[in-house]
Amino acid sequence: MLIDAALLGQLIEHAQRDAPNECCGLVALSGGRAVAIYEMENLAASPLRFEVDGAKLAPLLASLEDAGHEAAIYHSHTRSEPYPSQTDVNFARWWPGCEWLIIGLADRDTPVTRSFMIGEAGSIEEREVVIDG
Ligand SMILES: [Zn+2]
Incomplete structure (x- = not known):
């Protein structure tokens, strides 16, 4: 996906704010470009996994779809x-075709953001994250 530095900075700020627990949320995409970020609460409040409220996620996904956007799921790995x-691969089965953006904070001074497509059979394919603007 293409993402500008300001939006990427917002993602990293969310990850750092919720650390040591994982953060999570959605990135709205338009033609492969990130256009907005929707922070969600990690109900698990855990450094090892995240859990979203399906009752909040489903309408958000529907409204993005209505607006003609695609959605990517983002979360952080703090360790x-x-x-x-x-765990992510298992969860991804529920959201086929969704891109997964993961913010790595293991090195707190150098956050690393990578993106993946996770297939229903558990295959993992990396997607490029291009910082643009
Ligand atoms: Zn994860």
């Missing part, structure tokens, strides 16, 4: 590499 965990 491990920004690479999908088995």
